[in-house]
Amino acid sequence: MKDELFLRGHRIPMTKEGVRALALQRLELENAGHFIDVGAGTGSVSIEAALRYPALNILAIERKPEALLLLAENVRHFGCHRVRIRPGVAPVPLDNCADAIFIGGSGGHLAALIDWALAHLNSGGRLVMTFILLENLMQALAHLKSCRVTALDGREIQVSELTALGQGHYFKPNNPTYLLSCQTGAEQEKHWQEEQDDV
Numbered sequence: 001m002k003d004e005l006f007l008r009g010h011r012i013p014m015t016k017e018g019v020r021a022l023a024l025q026r027l028e029l030e031n032a033g034h035f036i037d038v039g040a041g042t043g044s045v046s047i048e049a050a051l052r053y054p055a056l057n058i059l060a061i062e063r064k065p066e067a068l069l070l071l072a073e074n075v076r077h078f079g080c081h082r083v084r085i086r087p088g089v090a091p092v093p094l095d096n097c098a099d100a101i102f103i104g105g106s107g108g109h110l111a112a113l114i115d116w117a118l119a120h121l122n123s124g125g126r127l128v129m130t131f132i133l134l135e136n137l138m139q140a141l142a143h144l145k146s147c148r149v150t151a152l153d154g155r156e157i158q159v160s161e162l163t164a165l166g167q168g169h170y171f172k173p174n175n176p177t178y179l180l181s182c183q184t185g186a187e188q189e190k191h192w193q194e195e196q197d198d199v
């Protein structure tokens with residue numbers, strides 16, 4: 001989907017088209033039943049997932065009031081009624097596990113958020129995260145090495161867009177984005193729950 005199709009707000013983050021396409025590929029939602037989008041922003045990932053996979057149940061979590069309003073507008077605009085919006089700061093309590101989780105914003109709680117996500121994924125579930133800060137990427141990589149994950153993969157995505165300049169054109173670069181993806185195993189939820197019991 002083109003970025004221009006989404007309603008945009010001032011300073012509301014959005015996962016851009018090129019990054020979104022790779023994130024959705026890595027999430028492997030073809031056979032998923034439940035998908036969670038953390039730090040949903042404008043809702044671009046949730047909405048494109050909902051349009052691609054109409055039977056998919058989607059929970060979009062967002063903490064910023066102005067982003068929540070825009071997210072709700074975009075959900076209505078595209079008629080994505082299977083996208084449920086949950087205000088709050090993740091990690092949040094969940095009733096059900098998911099088959100895939102996307103983290104587009106961590107709110108400064110990255111390690112806790114990774115542990116929560118892995119604990120709430122079904123066996124073989126997919127976790128995909130994107131970052132623009134190198135420090136967040138390095139923190140996530142270091143933390144994932146201590147977790148029981150498989151198929152850990154990383155990409156640096158640099159996309160440039162053809163843009164008019166005077167009577168000519170040039171490729172205007174976007175900021176690089178770092179994407180990590182991994183898969184969880186059956187023991188992850190038990191491990192996380194044991195850690196919570198010790199707190």
